[in-house]
Amino acid sequence: MTIRVLVADDQPLIRxxxxxxxxxxxxxxxxxxxxxxxxxxxxAASTAPDVILMDIRMPEVDGIVATRRILADSPDPAPKVLVLTTFDLDEYVYAALAAGAAGFLLKDTPPDRIIGAIQTIATGDILLAPQITRRLIEAYARHHRPRATERPELTALTARETEVLRLIGTGSSNAEIADGLLLSEATVKTHVKRIMGKLRLSSRAQAVVAAYESGLVVPGKPPGR
Incomplete structure (x- = not known):
């Protein structure tokens, strides 16, 4: 299968x-x-890409707004947006994930890993580097107090689904969640699908954000049950 890629960056050399x-x-x-x-x-509307490499800081309309508009207007299957960023843009990365981006790359990522990341998210996997994603989201979340009222839909989740969402928020993969909760990976996938539907989320990255916003995951606190 050929993966159709759209690049968006205002710097000519990087583009x-x-x-x-x-x-x-x-x-x-x-x-x-x-x-x-x-x-x-x-x-994005005229070429129907599978993956978009999206810079954040661009003139006029930035990458966050562009991501939100593209994902809102795209027919299924919507493109996967892979945000290009640097470590000093923590809050922007958080906003991009909340807008529906599938994940992010650092701009100094080696070429072979960029190709691997494109291939990974094209198949439906979301976070390129969960440990870096957690670092960025935690840096933002430390300055924003979680409020349960931000996600009233959480009351629709079962106790098991809430626990799965918490583990997603820690960056755990489906296999790791299955191992930790003594479930099959297929069962975990079913729980994740139901969580995404109930919370009206478009990506696993948004589920990570939801876990932080709701207070299920507390920055700096070791994960535990």
Whole structure:
């Protein structure tokens, strides 16, 4: 299967480098290169990419707004948005994940890992590096007090689903959750699907955000039952 990739970055050198990298990779095909969020939105609508490499800081319309608009307007299956960032943009990354981005890459990620990340999220996996994702989200969450009222839908979750959501928030994979709760991986996948439906989430990354916002995961506190 050929993975259709759209690149959105306002820096010509980075944009050209990503285009060249993807063009040279077997199984990837560049369908467009956007210089800002507006163009990314237009190209996403006209080219139907599978994966979008999205910069955050762009003129006019930034990557967060562009991600939100693209995912809101795209027919199923919507493209997977992989945000490009640096460590000093913690709050922006959190906002991008909340907007529905599938995950993120650091801009100094080695080329082979960028290709691997594109292939990974194209198959439906969400977080490229859970440990880095947790670091970024925790840095943001420390300055934002969780409020249970932000997610009133949580009352619709069963006790088991709530526990699964908490473990998702710690960055645990389905296999790790299954091992910890003594369940089959297929059962965990069913719980995750139900959680996503009840909370109206579009990605596992959003489930991580929901776990932090609701207070199920407390930054700096070791995970425990």
């Amino acid at each position: 050209a480098g990503l285009v060249s990298l993807c063009d040279a990779a077997p199984g990837l095909m560049i369908v467009g290169a956007a210089v800002d969020g507006d163009q990314a939105i237009a190209l």
